[in-house]
Amino acid sequence: DAKTTQPPSMDCAEGRAANLPCNHSTISGNEYVYWYRQIHSQGPQYIIHGLKNNETNEMASLIITEDRKSSTLILPHATLRDTAVYYCIVRVVNAGNMLTFGGGTRLMVKP
Amino acid sequence: GAGVSQTPSNKVTEKGKYVELRCDPISGHTALYWYRQSLGQGPEFLIYFQGTGAADDSGLPNDRFFAVRPEGSVSTLKIQRTERGDSAVYLCASSQGFLGSPLHFGNGTRLTVT
Numbered sequence: 360d361a362k363t364t365q366p367p368s369m370d371c372a373e374g375r376a377a378n379l380p381c382n383h384s385t386i387s388g389n390e391y392v393y394w395y396r397q398i399h400s401q402g403p404q405y406i407i408h409g410l411k412n413n414e415t416n417e418m419a420s421l422i423i424t425e426d427r428k429s430s431t432l433i434l435p436h437a438t439l440r441d442t443a444v445y446y447c448i449v450r451v452v453n454a455g456n457m458l459t460f461g462g463g464t465r466l467m468v469k470p
Numbered sequence: 471g472a473g474v475s476q477t478p479s480n481k482v483t484e485k486g487k488y489v490e491l492r493c494d495p496i497s498g499h500t501a502l503y504w505y506r507q508s509l510g511q512g513p514e515f516l517i518y519f520q521g522t523g524a525a526d527d528s529g530l531p532n533d534r535f536f537a538v539r540p541e542g543s544v545s546t547l548k549i550q551r552t553e554r555g556d557s558a559v560y561l562c563a564s565s566q567g568f569l570g571s572p573l574h575f576g577n578g579t580r581l582t583v584t
Contacts, residue, residue: 391570402474402561402575403513446512452570457503457526460512 363447368465371441377434379464381447384428391452392423394432396443397463403446406432437468472496474576476562482582483552491547491579495564502545503573504537505561513561519545520567552583 364382371377383392393408407414407421409430414421420433434441446463450456475494483489495502501520505513515529519539530536534552539545549556559580563573 393572400577402563402577403573405572405574408570408572444512450570457515457518458513458573459515462512 363449363461365445365447365461365464367462368467370467370469371434371437373439373468373470374436377437377441377466377468379432379434379445379447379466380429381431382429383447383449386427386449387451389451390449392421392427392430393448393450393458394419394421395446395448395458395460396441397446398440398443403460406445408450437466439468439470442466442468474562474564474574476560476576476579478579479577480580480582482584484584485552485554487552489549489552489581491549491560491581493545493547493562493564493576495543495545495562496574498566499564499574500542500567501565501571501573502539503563503565504545504547505563505575507559507561507578509558516547549581552581554583557581557583 391408391410394406395403397403406418409421423430444463444465446460448458477492503518504516507513517527517537518525522542534550537547559578561575561578563575565571565573
């Protein structure tokens with residue numbers, strides 16, 4: 360699977376949008392971009408995934424650049440409960456292929 | 471609905487002992503994964519099942535680690551002759567198994583080897 364590069368940490372003010380970047384310059388055509396987050400003492404939580412189109416769900420939006428070499432996860436109105444480590448993962452989409460986690464971005468939402 | 475359930479949530483054992491960690495996946499999920507997470511690190515893949523068979527066990531660190539899923543649902547991760555370096559959070563995840571289906575994780579078992 361392609362490697363990803365994320366900043367180790369970011370801060371965001373409560374109520375503001377949190378924009379988490381991810382570089383995946385070696386992504387292949389058959390690899391999707393997945394985002395997970397992990398709140399302290401819990402297992403990773405699935406947020407969203409996409410191939411090349413922008414995606415939105417009740418948790419977040421995913422913006423993928425046209426060349427697919429980078430993406431941004433957007434939490435539109437961050438709350439204190441969004442404080443977590445956010446993992447950007449590229450995954451070859453064969454049935455059952457596992458996820459390979461990197462170091463992630465530690466997002467701190469501050470009041 | 472019910473998520474992935476892992477038991478026990480905490481396990482303390484002595485060096486050299488045998489331990490079993492249990493995972494109950496989401497009902498109907500055909501794929502099941504085990505990961506291990508050390509403090510301050512991202513989860514590390516151990517093994518993946520599709521149905522009853524281990525489709526990929528390339529992440530198991532050595533032959534002291536073994537996992538089974540005899541009926542294609544519940545899985546047990548078994549660790550023989552535990553070592554202090556085995557101390558970590560062991561995470562289980564399941565997915566529907568179709569192309570691109572996301573993994574859903576449990577909250578893990580924290581194993582401490584003294």
